Amino acid sequence: MAPDVVTMDKIVALCKRRGFVFPASEIYGGIANTYDYGHYGVLLKNNVKAEWWRAMLQDRDDIVALDSAIIQHPRVWQSSGHLAGFSDPLVQCLGKCKKRYRLDHLQEAAVEAGEDPALVRCPTCGGELSEPREFNLMFKTQIGTVEDTASTVYLRPETAQGIFVDFKQVLAISRKKPPFGIAQIGKSFRNEITPGNFIFRTLEFEQMEMEFFVPPAESTEWYEHWKQARFDWYTELGVRESHLRLRPHEDDELSHYSSRTADVEYLFPIGWSELEGVADRGDFDLSAHAAGAKTKIEVFDEASGERYVPHVIEPAAGCDRATLAFLVDAYDEETLEGGDVRTVLRLHPRLAPVKVAVFPLVKKDGQPELAKEVRDSLRRVGQTDYDEAGAIGKRYRRQDEIGTPWCVTVDHQSLEDRTVTVRDRDSLEQVRVAIDDLPSLFAGRLAERWTSPKGD
Structure with missing residues (x-):
């Protein structure tokens, strides 16, 4: 690998x-x-x-x-065992930093590093650690108008008990x-x-x-x-x-x-x-x-x-x-011709925050108006972005970094024949597509089986 x-x-x-x-x-x-x-x-x-x-x-x-x-009757947590048993072993640094740690996490890290878990010390300052004490992980709060007579309740530590x-x-x-x-x-x-x-x-x-x-x-x-x-x-x-x-x-x-x-x-x-x-x-x-x-x-x-x-x-x-x-699995860096490195999130298209980004090549000659018409026609396909700021290359890079699988660019030719350039995030392939065909094109692509181009 x-x-x-x-x-x-x-x-x-x-x-x-x-x-x-x-x-x-x-x-x-x-x-x-x-x-x-x-x-x-x-x-x-x-x-x-x-x-x-x-x-x-x-x-x-x-x-x-x-x-x-989120807030259940306190007896829910008594019956489930959370009040009595939902705790972790807590230790505190006795040295300079006074930080607190879960002892089991420190011991696991020591084992992975080939060290004796019985001899763990503070990972921040190297100080000695206190004896462990049990620390309940649930947050307490009160319901009622007067704190002295209010009922103690808990923010749920899991959704299962509900x-x-x-x-x-x-x-x-x-x-x-x-x-x-x-x-x-x-x-x-x-x-x-x-x-x-x-x-x-x-x-x-x-x-x-x-x-x-x-x-x-x-x-x-x-x-x-x-x-x-x-x-x-x-x-x-x-x-x-x-x-x-x-x-x-x-x-x-x-x-x-x-x-x-x-x-x-x-x-x-x-x-x-x-x-x-x-x-x-x-x-x-x-x-x-x-x-x-x-x-x-x-x-x-x-x-x-x-x-x-x-x-x-x-x-x-x-x-x-x-x-x-x-x-993490989607993050990738690719060296392009000329030595530039682009950062790209190769997310599954169904997970991508934005499905299609639409750009006018320039902010004049009716291109922004047509680009917004294209953007509006794609709203039912999925979340869209419209961006007219900056050079087209920088706009592509912004969309690569958020994982947008397809970008659509409206240019001078679009005003003549109502076709646009569709750019693929992963292959960088660019093809001309009729505006009227875009909704069915992207709906079909979203339904297709997808595997990461990063490979196994």
């Missing part, structure tokens, strides 16, 4: 330069592990979410959607029965200590989670199904298979609720890291909430006449991590 030119520093610089992602509240010095998504970042992330919904809902008949509340506590309601109204799934996308919040490599690990993040409820005897079959389905989702959207792997968890890695878990991992510039996990949660969650709420959460099997608690297979993906993986 040839080495990639991409680095995290290049991704961070590109994201800030082109307005994908940048530090939050930067005019006040920012705050660790928080970022804002700019115009192109919002479009890209929305496309990632749209493709996930397509795979879950549009392409299947056995999954329904949900959008549960699905579990709504299971009976959804089962009653959805006209579904196991095997079927409940899917949702939403914000979650974790008081992370360790800096997260840009948007890989942040204080607030968006999850794409689906809980698939199955008869207990079918859990192995569906676990295998969802492992492969989730791996294939990334490759279908252009991620190179050489940079993806399915890694089963070792016994000492498994969460308390999971009998088996496999991670879909991507080879980031920082190394192999998790994109999403596929876990067999058994009946832990439904049984825990049934006990906590003192109610029965069961399914009646008409064929056997028996009631049972469904088992759950959970594919849980991070939207921000997926977005970062698509950016």
